[in-house]
Amino acid sequence: MSRASFFGRFVALGTRSDRNPPAADRGWPATIRATVTGYYRRFGSHDPFASTRRRLLAWNVLVIALIVLIIGTFVYLRVAKSRSEEVDQELQAAATSELVRFAGHERSEQETYPLEGADVFLIVSDTRGRILLDPRAASPSGFPVKASLDLAMAGRPNFASVAIKGTSFRVYSAPLYDRGQLVGAVQAGKGLADQERELRDLLVTMLVGGLVSVVLATAGGFFLVELALVPARRAFARQQQFVADASHELRTPIALIKATADVLGRDPDQPIRANQGLLTDIEREADHLGRLIGDLLQLARLDSGQLEAELVPVSIGDVAQEAVAQVQRLGAARGLRLGVTGQTDLWVMADLGRLRQVLLILLDNAVKHTPSGGSVQIHLQRDHGAARLVVADTGEGIAPEHIPHVFERFYRVDKARARADGGVGLGLAIARELVELQGGRIRVESVLGKGSSFIVWMPLARG
Ligand code: ADP
Secondary structure, three states: OOOHHHHHHHHHHHOOOOEEEEEHOOHHHHHHHHHHHHHHHHHHOOOOOOHHHHHHHHHHHHHHHHHHHHHHHHHHHHHHHHHHHHHHHHHHHHHHHHHHHHHHHOOOOOOOOOOOOOOEEEEEEEEEOOEEEOOOEEEEOOOOOOOHHHHOOOOOEEEEEEEEEEEEEEEEEEEEEEEEEEEEEEEEEEEEEEEEEHHHHOOOHHHHHHHHHHHHHHHHHHHHHHHHHHHHHHHHHHHHHHHHHHHHHHHHHHHHHHHHHHHHHHHHOHHHHHHHHHHHHHHHHHHHHHHHHHHHHHHHHHHHOOOOOOEEEEEEHHHHHHHHHHHHHHHHOOOOOOEEOOOOEEEEEEOOOHHHHHHHHHHHHHHOOOOOEEEEEEEEEOOOOEEEEEEEEEOOOOOOOOHHOOOOOOOOHHHHHHOOOOOOOOOOHHHHHHHHHHHEEEEEEOOOOOOOEEEEEEEEEOO
């Protein structure tokens, strides 16, 4: 079902008394606004979805906050790791270049060292711990880091992190060999203040960004939650309207039966024969009530998904013929010509009983709304992989303003007349639900004073 028809249908059913144009034509924000305001107008300040809305919003914010937290933590840890790897590589490179220099005897006390970063310092110590070289002579106090240097002297190059006077440093120490002989160790070090500041800035930026995202997510959440609740609100409003309409429809025949019984009871000695008319009234109202309850039950089953269609290949021509035969007597009594024309050999996928019910609803309506001398015809033809069945009458037709509503529940063009005909305004609503249940589509075309065509498309059976 397309979005337009889906929402058009919800709006049509949900706001029966508003008679708005389909909300889908007015864009999304207007759709939501119309639904929400229409809803509040109808149900007042009591919103049965309030707790659902709160819960949805809370979940929305929680999920977004969690996502932001996870992504933020991931990014922070990645940056922190790559920065510390960079420092380690820098230190290792500085120390290694010194080792190479030492091994090549290129060293001289005056030499200026091309150290990687101005903040990298190098210290060379002999095996007894005497500083042989401190090219910048300004390596921070507390250096070299003895534990790391000793480990290097033991032949184990190593990294170490130390804090000296509240400042973090990273050092790398490696053993120093001269012609295969251990002569000392080299230690490269670097203060981490810059890295730490960079990471702190990143953390602050991410915290602010995360907070802003959560605030925006909360604001957007209000909108999204309202959007998500639109179908639920419509369904709820539709259900409320349905219950109200059904109660009203049920009350009328019961009131009539009761009033008639009252009249009968007023003169208990009268023979039944004298009150035949009243008894017929009771019978008619009881029939009406029975039909109404049957229809309501069927709609309730359709709504709850209990009604299933058992789709099998069905000869739509045969079903049409049978249905026409069934209303033939009624049609003939009204002086109507009934018949089936077109491609009567088409097979469709349908539930036989439900398809029959649809055709009977359409034929019954056509017969009821066509004056004597007119015709009611079923025309069949293949139409793009579907069978197109048209129930066309030459009756009174339907005025354009009523056409969009005739498939709504309890909608009758002429209430008083429909009631006299035994109609409750549920026939076409049921017909449409049944057609859609079988994977078909139904629509109406009508010209006031000329006649109506109810068109049903059913999927063709393969082969
Ligand atoms: P009802 O049970 O009252 O017939 P339906 O749902 O079958 O209710 O039809 C809804 C309304 O649509 C009817 O009240 C009638 O006014 C109109 N209608 C349905 N079929 C036709 C038709 N073939 N010609 C003219 N009006 C029709």
